[in-house]
Amino acid sequence: MLLIRCPYCEEERPELEFRNAGEAHIARSTNIAGESDDDFEKFFFIRANPKGVIYERWRHIHGCARFFNAVRDTVTDKFILTYKAGEPKPAKLPGAAK
Amino acid sequence: MSAAFRISGAGRLSQAKTASFSFDDKSYTGIEGDTLASALLANGVHLVGRSFKYHRPRGVLSAGAEEPNALVQIVRDDARKTPNVRATVQELYDGLTAHSQNRWPSLAFDVGAVNDVASPLFSAGFYYKTFMWPKSAWKSLYEPKIRAAAGLGVSPDKPDPDHYASRYAHCEVLVLGGGAAGIAAALAAAETGVRVVIADEQAEFGGSLRFESGASIDGQTGYAWAQGAIAKLKAMDNVRVLSRTTAFGYYAQNFVGLVERVSDHLKTPGRELARERLWQVRANRVVIATGAIERHMVFANNDRPGVMLASAARTYLNHYGVAVGRNVGVYTANDSAYAAAIDLKKAGVNVAAIVDLRDNPSGPVIDEARSLGIEINFGRAVVSAGGKLRVSSMTVQPKNGGGGRTIPVDAILMSAGWTPSVHLFSQSRGKVAFNDETKRFVPGAYAQDCVSVGACNGTDGLAATVDEAYAAGAKAAKEAGGKVGKSGKPKVDAGESWSRGMLGAAPGAGPGTTIKAFVDFQNDVTAKDIRQAVHEGMRSIEHVKRFTTNGMATDQGKTSNMHGLAIAAEELGKPIPQVGLTTFRAPYTPVTFGSIVGHARGALFDPTRRTATHGWAASHGAVFEDVGHWKRAWYFPKAGEDMHKAVDRECVTVRKVGGLFDASTLGKIEVVGPDAAKFMELLYTNPWEKLETGRCRYGIMLREDGFIYDDGVVGRLAPDRFHVTTMTGGAPRVMNHMEDYLQTEFPHLNVWLTSITEQWAVIAVQGPKSREIIAPLVEGIDMSDEAMPHMSVREGKICGVPTRLFRMSFTGERGFEVNVPADYGEAVWEALWAEGQKHGATAYGTEAMHVLRAEKGYIIVGQDTDGTVTPNDAGLDWAVGKKKTDFVGIRGLTRSDLVAKGRKQLVGLKTKDPKIVLEEGAQIVADPKQPIPMKMIGHVTSSYWSENCGRSIALALVAGGRDRMGQTLYVPMPNGTIEVEVTGMVFVDEKGERLNG
Known part of the structure; x- marks a missing residue:
């Protein structure tokens, strides 16, 4: 069982308390009704499936219930970083291999 | 009363404490502290089971968890019939009842043994090749027959009456294995004051100190030192000592699963004691001290009862006081078997001969054996074991061929060398590395905060092991925040040391096709099978493993993996590391479902x-x-x-x-706040701003793709307060959906969401x-x-x-x-x-x-919609706010496919025969005479007998349904085609007058 650090609770908690919520940093357009087919396709259907570093959303559903962002290595399953929702994608990752 | 092979003065058990037990309905007497295996051997019983495929008679190979042969059924009562229990692990209790497995009508005379004679038919890949045709026979004929013939033991047919406990634990240092290495590491870590857990699978700590008569630490015998050290650890508040506890799985971030056998060794388990306890331990640092497992020699008929590992024979003698024979032979490729010969000889057992595959080895144990007058044959091989239900002789030949002679023996003690137990290290995702000099895989690159010490790390010799382990325990504790403790490092006065040996088939494994030189005893895999796999094109060890099933039995190849790998490598003409080692997976030894499930069953499931x-x-x-x-x-x-x-x-x-x-x-969510109406506008298709306080509206919630996600009536209690209802099954995910948007897309809205369902x-x-x-x-x-x-x-x-x-x-x-x-x-x-x-x-x-x-x-x-239905499809277009510029799903609704003609629409159906009630899920076609497969144009979503209408009614999703009003469609069913008429969806009070009736 993984340990995941909730950036709101500021501590590591067992995976059981969390639920994955898909890829992070996919913003919904403020003018979604006027979005082109291509843009809507990118927003709604297209997802990265990287081998290695992935940016994804998690929810501390059985804890503080907040959504937050995480950087995880899909090869080792290790969490590199977690940060609050709304914060920008980190420019530099601590100790990231790639 | 002492059993025939119990040697007075040998071993550590108190002969006064007897325990009676039965095996295959015959009564025997053992001693408290025995395992079932040691008690049977004390009574001269070597034949304990039949093998899986060939039904070959099998005896006890080992004295531990690696046992592939001595698998028995332990029966306490109708509901407690445990199959495949390793007799070498099961502790004896008074009244224990055991049965042999895989034999009929009796262990000594087993009809299934015809498979042994017919064995050329059952070579590697047999099942894959034979039962291919006709295809239909696999399900009806082959699989049931194979399943009936295969499998060991009988499952209990009643619910398990025992209960299983479960605990979480945290510690700074977790030590896996309680031999000399584990104990030394635990002592060092414990002295720093950090929390330490040490676990060992045996009833007593000590590991190989149980049989190493040459070990002396701190002025005591190795075993006595171990008991003293464990007593000291038990007395410390910061240490938890777990015996009878197997670490079976090593998971992410030093999360280790262990099973403690709480009451399987007790005569009457009692209701207050759990049968087993699952420990889920999160450790800051893990010290792996899992030792090494001795390998057998691969030669013809090496599976005869009485042929066993040399260290096992030593354990039975030095710990249990049991001689495994009266006239034993020894077959070895390394030094450690000499110690067994010496111990047995000193205990009065005749050692007929030591056969050593090596040409001219030298060393103190060899000198000692020679001085005891034991015949030693260098450069020779045991090419075959004689006897059937018990070994009766060994045939010895020069290893490069030549005349042989047959020596009568009643047991053969063998040792091909020692395999480091890297299972848990490998499970931790560490990468093993092959040491070409010592021909073994040892821990290489680590993936987690753990360290391997002692024999499992390829460290030879007791002194080096204790040094390494003590230092590692201290370092782990320090890294986990411990303070440097007072040094109580154990001093090794004397110890045994051995390494090397051989991998693969010995000369006695022969190239012949009829010779059975077993590599994997439990799955009946011979050296020939592995060679054949290579000849048939298997190149990777992963393929060889699956083709031959080598290492795939419940013992997971603890004794067989390295031999199998070496034989495959030799056949392929490649070095061992290039052929590769198969991945070790949890569990290390079989784990009961009960311990995993714990209390989560029945009403608590x-x-x-x-x-x-x-x-x-x-x-x-x-x-x-x-x-x-x-x-x-x-x-x-x-x-x-x-x-x-x-x-x-x-x-x-x-x-x-x-x-x-x-x-x-019904799910109920309160949406409260100054921006509550704005939030509702965004989450539902309907307009909410103008809904008056005190009024309700039927709301539809979409996903971003435009499909219906939920619906429900929403009441406005105040300008800033909505009482939202959701469908029963959808409450949690609707709440999650709302929270997701509120927290991440619309965080500027001042709104609180509260579940009020309960x-x-x-x-x-x-x-x-x-x-x-x-x-x-x-x-x-x-x-x-x-x-x-x-x-x-x-x-x-x-x-x-x-x-x-x-x-x-x-x-x-x-x-x-x-x-x-x-x-x-x-x-x-x-x-x-x-x-x-x-x-x-x-x-x-x-x-x-x-x-x-x-x-x-x-x-x-969820019944009339299935995640691909839009409000328009469901006839609910009126509930979508046409003037709204944004809501979740607004863009999805305009996708070309969602506005295309011919979409499935929800309509009513009336059967032409009003008595017929359609089946929900039944498919609908326009033309019942078309050839099969017919073109389906929809399906029935809801269907009931309506007493109020005096007829059946149904709802259905039908392509272009609203343009088909009055049309006759057809529902083909196994018993004939049902005619239906497409109608509106309202069957009672179309005008809605009864709402105020």
Whole structure:
């Protein structure tokens, strides 16, 4: 069982308390009704499936219930970083291999 | 009374404490502290089982967890019949009853042994090649027959009466293995004051110190030192000592699963003791001290009972006081078997000869054996073992060929060398590295915060092991925050050391096709099978493994993997690392389902949610159905009524008079805040800003793709407060959906979401008399049509308690839903029921609720929709705010496929024969005469007998459905095709007048 650090609770908690919520940093357009087919396709259907570093959303559903962002290595399953929702994608990752 | 092979003065068990037991219905006497294996051997019983495939007679190979042969069935009672118990692990208790497996009619005479004679038929890949044709015979004939013939032991056929405990634990240093290395590491870590857990699979700590007669530490024998050290550790507050505890799985971030066998060794387990306890330990640092496992020699008939590992024979002698024979032979490729020969010889057992595959080894043990007068043969091989139910001789030849001689023996002790137990290290995702000099895989690159010490790390010699382990324990503790403790490093006075040996087939494994030189005993894999796999094209060890099943039995190849790998490498002409080692996976040894499941079974398997009126419904004869975790009253049969009669009566009574229905399971969410209306505008298709306080609206929630996600009635209690209802099964995910948008897409909105499902009990009172039933109990609410029209909500009191009273209808009748705090739910229900009785109202269940809503064409999301249905498809376009510029799903709705013609639309269906009730899910076609496969144009989503209509009714999704009104369509069924007419979705009161009726 993984340990995941909730950036709101500021501590590591067992995976059981969390639920994955898909890829992070996919913003919904403020003018979604006027979005082109291509843009809507990118927003709604297209997802990265990287081998290695992935940016994804998690929810501390059985804890503080907040959504937050995480950087995880899909090869080792290790969490590199977690940060609050709304914060920008980190420019530099601590100790990231790639 | 001492058993025939128990040697007086040998071993550590108190001969006074006897325990009687039975094996295959014959009674024997053992000693407390015995394993079943040692007790059987003490009685001269070597034949304990039949092998899996060839039904070969098998004996005891080892004295530990690696045992592949001595698998027995332990029977306590009808419900406690445990198959495949390793006799080498099962501790003896008085009254233990064991049976051999895989034999019929008896162990000594087994009909299945014909497989041994016919073995050329059963070579590697046999199943894959043979049972391919005809294809249809696999399911009907081959698989059932193979399954009946295969498998060891018999499963119990009653529920497991034992209980299983489960605990989480945290520590700074977790030590896996309680031999010399593990104990030294634990001592070092414990001295720093950090929390330490040390676990060992055996009943007593000590590991190989149990048999190493040459070990001396701190002036004591190795074993005595181990017991003293463990006693010291047990006395420390910061240390937890777990015996009989196997670390079976090493998971992410130093999370280790261990199973403690709590009462399998007790005569009467007792109800207060768990059978096993699952430990889930999270450790800051892990010290792996899992030792090494001795390998057997691969030669012809090396599986005969009496042929065993040299270290096992030593353990039986030095720990259990049991001689495994009276005239033993030794076959070895390294030094360690000499120690066994020496110990046995000193105990009075005749050692017929030592056969050493090496040409000219030298060393102290060899000198000692020679000085004891034991015959030693260098450069020779045992090419075959004689005997059948028990080994009777060994045939010895020069290893490069030449004349042989046969030496009578009653046991052969063998050692091909030692394999480091890297299982847990490998499970931790560490990468093993092959040491070409010592020909073994040892821990290479680590993936987690752990360290391997001692034999499992390829460290040879007791002194080096203790040094390494003590240093590693201290370092791990320090890294985990421990302070440097006072040094109590154990001093090794004397120890044994050996390494090397050989891998693969010995000369006695022969190239011949009929020779059975076993590599994997449990799965009956021979050296020939592995060679054959290579000849048939298997190149990777992963393929060889699956083709031959080498290492795939429950022992996971603890003795066989390296031999198999070496034989494959030799056949391929490649170095061992290039052929690769198969991945080790959890569990290290078999783990019971019980220990994994723990208390989560029966009523505790899954939570059950009951509404406030559950007790009332149960006492009024309700039949319940499961809806998610909820128990919901399905229908309320009166005496003599079946389900149909009860539902018909409930449906008719609701429309004629009235009915009470428990709707508490509906999801309820309160949306509160200055921006509550703005939030509702974004989450639902409907407009909300202009909804007046005190009014309700039927809302539709979409996903971003434009498909219906949920629906429900929403009441506006105040400008900044909405009482939202969701479908029963959807409450948690709707809440999650709302929170997701509120937290991440619309965080600027000042809104709070609160689940109030559990806080409010909901009693639906529906029917023409509904107002008369409720009104006498209500205070402070004007319930007249003018003051409280359909789709309105009022707050007041009922029966003196607060209520949110909704006027709404899921039946098409005048209706109300009475929300009261859940604790008052039953009392208010009782009061309403008493009022209802005056008018002849009924209690109705979920089935009647479904029929009544279908009569009105009200949809149920998830039944009439399936995640690909838009509001327009469902005939609900009116609920989508046309002037809105944004809501979740607004863009999805304009996708080309969602606005295309010919989409499936929800319509009503009437069967031409009104008595026929369609099956939900039945497919619909336009032309029943077309060839199969027919073109399906839709399917039935809801279908019921409607007593109110006097006929069957159905809802269906049909392509272009609304353009097909009046058309005849067809529902092909196994018993004939059913004709149906496409109709509107409302079967009762099309004008909706009854809402105010």
